[in-house]
Amino acid sequence: QSAGDPAILELPPWSKMLGKPVAANPYGMPSMYEKNLVRRESPGLTRVSGSSVAFTPLQGLFGIITPSGLHFERHHQGWVDVDPNKHRLMINGLVKTNAVFTMDDIMRLPSVSRIHFIECGANTGMEWGNVAVPTVQYSHGMLSCSEFTGVPLKAILDMCGADYKKGRFILAEGADGSSMTRTIPMEMVESGEVLVAYGMNGEMLRPENGYPLRLVVPGVQGVSWVKWLRRIEVGDKPWATKDEAVHYIDLMPDGLHRQYSSIQECKSVITTPSGGQLLLDKGFYNVSGLAWSGRGKITRVDVSTDGGVNWRTARLETPVLSKALTRFNIDWVWDGKPAILQSRAVDETGYVQPSYGQLRAVRGTKSIYHNNAIQSWKVVESGEVSNVQVL
Ligand code: MTE
Structure with missing residues (x-):
């Protein structure tokens, strides 16, 4: 660094040239540097891609609105462009x-x-x-x-x-x-x-x-x-x-x-840091996530960094709307030691998002639908984050 950072000392090519004209992309597209943030199909989840799911990349999104091109897809018999x-x-x-x-x-x-x-x-x-x-x-x-x-x-x-x-x-x-x-x-x-x-x-x-x-x-x-x-x-x-x-x-x-258990109960998840990500160093992190309830507004989200022993209340970012995603954020200073990150949401009916232990006590483990248990992300000393379950 003694020679200085060339990224600030030297003018980059784009500062010395004519940029592209308007409407070069009549329908705008994301930067080429963002091409990894895409919907993804889970390999082997279904036998054919026509009857499958492509998942929204929640880990890379901000706020509460999902860009239309990243909205998840679930089709039973493929999609059609109807006239x-x-x-x-x-x-x-x-x-x-x-x-x-x-x-x-x-x-x-x-x-x-x-x-x-x-x-x-x-x-x-x-x-x-x-x-x-x-x-x-x-x-x-x-x-x-x-x-x-x-x-x-x-x-x-x-x-x-x-x-x-x-x-x-x-x-x-x-x-x-x-x-x-x-x-x-x-x-x-x-x-x-x-x-x-x-x-x-x-x-x-x-x-x-x-x-x-x-x-x-x-x-x-x-x-x-x-x-x-x-x-x-x-x-x-x-x-x-x-x-x-x-x-x-x-x-x-x-x-x-x-049958007909159709309401999506109160649920939340930390989207960053989350599974597959890497914390580069100890120090400050903005822990950010989403909470939602099919029964109305989110009233509180608590976050734990020690696997559910201690909880702190996160900031709910506005707008907090009924039956919409609510963004929450909380400051965290990582000391470089193993940690387990969790979020637990409460909705306006007073319903509290259950742990895996609580959910399984009622629902067992053989279901597919309506799993709203608390999600845990484990952070190890190397900074790697992975998916774990805490009862
Ligand atoms: N409607 C029709 N006609 N055909 C479908 O396959 N899939 C349903 C629902 N509506 C489906 C449908 C399912 S299972 C889900 S989860 C949502 O659409 C997914 O909506 P999306 O693809 O816009 O995310």
């Missing part, structure tokens, strides 16, 4: 007037924009029994948060004269080859929270996320957020379709399955 001119939404069942809407019809209606998280019910599902994956991208990356724009489904059902007395459920159906179908209780629709959405983060939905129309069901597991939405039926009982009778059910320790 909006040929797309229709049909409303039928217990309604006065069956109706078919074009995209133009829907986009003329009064719209709302709301920020919500979407989490696949299977997020962290590989970790029920044991540590299974190395990074937060694979352990928690079936999670994204966006601003969605669309029309409250209630307004559309009102237009069709839905029978809210008898019609206590709706069925949502997708236009893709999987014929994704999910039952949703009418109370959720009546609350005004369920949206028929076409916008995501200020632009039209991306094809992978259901362009041109998807259902937004705040607080509920991702599978109910039916993509390429083509039909809503109003009915008087749950349909028990293949996607709710055989899939997305929770195997309990007594051998019975729990």
Whole structure:
């Protein structure tokens, strides 16, 4: 360093040349130096890539909004780029007037924009029994948060004269080859929270996320957020379709399955430092993470650096929104000794995120869905961070 740092002493080439013209990239792309921050498929997780998951790289994101190009993907039968001119939404069942809407019809209606998280019910599902994956991208990356724009489904059902007395459920159906179908209780629709959405983060939905129309069901597991939405039926009982009778059910320790357990309970995770990262030296670190609850707002996040013996309350960064990701941060001075980092979130109902021991006492270890246990990241003296489980 005695000769001085050439990066500051010498003018770099980009300070002495003409830069690229405007609109060289008509649709902007990230810097070429950020090309490692991408959605990733977990090798061997599914037999074919058409029916698979690509995980959001939570370890490299800031704030609470997921860039649209990094929103996780979960398709049962591949994704399709549907022609909006040929797309229709049909409303039928217990309604006065069956109706078919074009995209133009829907986009003329009064719209709302709301920020919500979407989490696949299977997020962290590989970790029920044991540590299974190395990074937060694979352990928690079936999670994204966006601003969605669309029309409250209630307004559309009102237009069709839905029978809210008898019609206590709706069925949502997708236009893709999987014929994704999910039952949703009418109370959720009546609350005004369920949206028929076409916008995501200020632009039209991306094809992978259901362009041109998807259902937004705040607080509920991702599978109910039916993509390429083509039909809503109003009915008087749950349909028990293949996607709710055989899939997305929770195997309990007594051998019975729990059905329609669709709310995503309060959960949090430290995204940095996290598994696969390396702390270069002892000293100051900003421990940062995300917390969310399908039942409302996050009220507190506590962080431990000694595997749950002592806890300190983290700063919640604004905005703190209902059924949206909340960013938390806390200062930490690493003394270079082994440490175990954990976060524990509390939501506005008073529910406290459980430890693995507490969760397994109720749910056993044979489930796939709705694992919201406290995540532990172990730091060793070399600075390497890895995924561990603490009961
Ligand atoms: N809708 C349709 N039509 N087809 C699908 O395969 N996958 C569901 C849901 N909606 C799916 C669907 C599942 S399991 C999840 S977790 C979310 O969409 C994922 O949404 P994303 O791909 O936008 O992240």
